[in-house]
Amino acid sequence: MAAGGDETGAELIRALEWIGLHAKPVLLASLFVIPLLPLPHGAFLPLLPVIIALLIGLPLSRLDLASILSDLADPRFLPALLAGICLFQIAATVGLTGLGGLVGLGSATLLMIACFMASPVLSAAPGIALLMGYDARLTLYWMLASSLLSPLMIPLALGLSGVALPIEPARIAMNVAAVLAAGVAIGVGLRRVIGPVRIAAEGKAMDGAGALVMIAFLLPISDGVAEEIWADPGLALRLAGLALMLNLGGNLLVRSVALRFFAPGRAKALGLAFGNRNIGLLLAALPPDPVFSLFVALAQIPIYASPLILRFLDRKEEAI
Numbered sequence: 625m626a627a628g629g630d631e632t633g634a635e636l637i638r639a640l641e642w643i644g645l646h647a648k649p650v651l652l653a654s655l656f657v658i659p660l661l662p663l664p665h666g667a668f669l670p671l672l673p674v675i676i677a678l679l680i681g682l683p684l685s686r687l688d689l690a691s692i693l694s695d696l697a698d699p700r701f702l703p704a705l706l707a708g709i710c711l712f713q714i715a716a717t718v719g720l721t722g723l724g725g726l727v728g729l730g731s732a733t734l735l736m737i738a739c740f741m742a743s744p745v746l747s748a749a750p751g752i753a754l755l756m757g758y759d760a761r762l763t764l765y766w767m768l769a770s771s772l773l774s775p776l777m778i779p780l781a782l783g784l785s786g787v788a789l790p791i792e793p794a795r796i797a798m799n800v801a802a803v804l805a806a807g808v809a810i811g812v813g814l815r816r817v818i819g820p821v822r823i824a825a826e827g828k829a830m831d832g833a834g835a836l837v838m839i840a841f842l843l844p845i846s847d848g849v850a851e852e853i854w855a856d857p858g859l860a861l862r863l864a865g866l867a868l869m870l871n872l873g874g875n876l877l878v879r880s881v882a883l884r885f886f887a888p889g890r891a892k893a894l895g896l897a898f899g900n901r902n903i904g905l906l907l908a909a910l911p912p913d914p915v916f917s918l919f920v921a922l923a924q925i926p927i928y929a930s931p932l933i934l935r936f937l938d939r940k941e942e943a944i
Contacts, residue, residue: 637829640832641828651839652932654839654842655924655928663846663847665847665848667847671840672844672907672908673803675841676841680807681811681813681814683811683834684810685814686824689808692765709770709777713743713778713781733866735788735916740870740901743906744770744773745767746900746902747771748927749896751831752930758890758896760893766893771902775797775798778905778909779794780793790910790913791909791910796906796909800909803908847917852914864922867922867925870923874898875898878895879894892934896930896934904920
């Protein structure tokens with residue numbers, strides 16, 4: 625019996641390692657396949673906060689959180705990091721929504737821009753930075769600090785933007801804090817149960833588990849997406865364009881400016897952090913809204929395609 629269990633466990637590890645090794649094409653394929661699956665309407669929506677907590681917790685399980693928090697508190701590093709987070713989340717939210725208001729964007733579009741800019745750095749961003757050869761340490765610390773501060777930063781940024789919110793900022797803070805606390809608990813719990821040595825040894829399997837959770841994230845946010853796209857393809861195209869502009873456009877703008885002041889690896893990491901945001905955290909914190917849900921679903925396209933897009937752009941820059 626024990627031998628059978630060991631064999632099953634070994635097969636599971638091998639399967640996760642395969643997924644981890646082929647994560648880029650698997651994730652990209654899932655982005656287009658899952659919205660077409662005949663899934664029961666609303667079946668996965670209640671799982672959204674749990675999946676987002678797992679997206680936060682799995683990367684944390686691979687880290688010595690106490691050591692990293694000690695590094696984050698370093699007075700030589702902390703002020704610059706906090707200033708950058710305020711610039712990326714608060715100033716960007718206020719500035720872009722203000723500009724959007726001046727050019728006459730509607731309240732729904734302004735809310736989507738505000739939510740995107742107020743969101744912390746994507747949990748998967750350090751992994752993408754490592755894959756691309758960018759400054760993964762800076763991306764990791766930026767992701768952790770912005771995530772841990774998100775119960776404060778998100779409602780503050782949204783409140784200062786002046787955008788009409790469907791829920792009180794205090795309630796947003798509570799909802800975000802609950803999901804974040806669950807993610808931290810999952811990360812600490814997994815690290816304690818599995819052990820840091822085994823987690824480090826099974827790096828590819830952990831990559832595969834992370835990819836599976838990212839695929840699972842598509843299940844609730846893709847609910848009804850295909851029908852909504854067919855019902856109003858013009859709206860879907862505009863939302864996809866907005867997501868691409870905020871993600872890839874913001875990425876390239878920030879890194880082009882940062883290249884004037886920092887080494888390429890760090891500048892590209894800053895662009896990656898600016899453009900890739902954990903907007904799913906806001907989807908779990910705000911009341912259900914079909915247009916906002918469609919925007920979050922379409923915003924996954926540049927996120928999941930980031931490694932391929934950035935690899936192409938980097939090679940093009942190197943060839944010049």
